[in-house]
Amino acid sequence: MHPILNDIRLISFDLDGTLVDSVPDLAAAVDKVLEEIPLPPAGEDKVSRWVGNGSLKLVERALTDALGSSPSQQHLEQGHSRFLYHYGQDVGSRTRLFPGVVEALEGLSAQGLHLTLVTNKPQAFIQPLLASLGLEGYFALCLGGDALPQKKPDPAPLLHVADHFGLSPSACLMVGDSRHDVAAGRAAGFRTLAVPYGYNHGEPVSDSRPDALVDSLAELVAPAANPFSARSRA
Structure with missing residues (x-):
């Protein structure tokens, strides 16, 4: 398992640009x-x-x-x-999973981690999209952008998720592709991890200085040589 997961019990994933190319x-x-x-x-x-x-x-x-x-x-x-x-x-006919997503979700689920989805996409579209891609069984909780009064980069959705599972934010990880995900995670007290292939308004997500960066989510369940490698925040 990737070192960013040390002592982590819950992972909140962004959806568009992180898990799927929508x-x-x-x-x-x-x-x-x-x-x-x-x-x-x-x-x-x-x-x-x-x-x-x-x-x-x-x-x-x-x-x-x-x-x-x-x-x-x-x-x-x-x-x-x-x-x-x-x-x-038509929420999903052209939408595709990014490489490494299924491997990551399967591996993380096998470790007994709480997997959740926190997206700014409207709630009504989440389950149909997950079902069309075969992902509906992986997530214990899904929050859309209209599920609460606040949405990312406000930390409220992430704090709601942590509270729902009775966990300290320090035991939680936010995984996303944009500065909004990193900002929300940091403000909530979550650890943050980003992927560089997403949307992020055309800007490198590394500029937001997440705690770690991976080219593929499959790296989360692959052995890592160094605890916060050269692609980690330094």
Whole structure:
């Protein structure tokens, strides 16, 4: 097991950009909203830089980019409603697991760790997406971005998860792909681990100085030679 897991009893995973590459489905829904207005499509490259703060913020960024200015509240609410409709029609046909995810989840589950999901994706989409990818049996608790009044980078969702299992935050690890995940974990008192292949608004997640960085989540269940290797925070 990776040294970052020493004395860890619970792991909270981010979803989009950490476990799954969901941008193709998110971009398809965004572009359908823009087509209805009508406005030019955004495409996957732009959407990949807008993901991470929940669906409302994603739609706001898409409309602002297409309009050249911030949308009115009415247009934003209408656009968000249409996005939820379109994305709800197809949450997973183009979404794929990142390499190493299944190996990590299987290995960590075998160790008896509590595995949880803390994402800013709306709650209604989590179970259908997990089911489409065969991941629904791994997580003891899933929190979407609308499950609580606060979402990441606020630490409240992570503190809620720790409290749910009666654990100290110091016994918990946050795993994500963005500065929001690292900030939420740090503020909650969790250890933090990041993957560099996610979305993070086009910025290297290493700039946020997580406690450790792995190229693949499979490294969590593989032997490690050094306790906080060269890719750890130093």
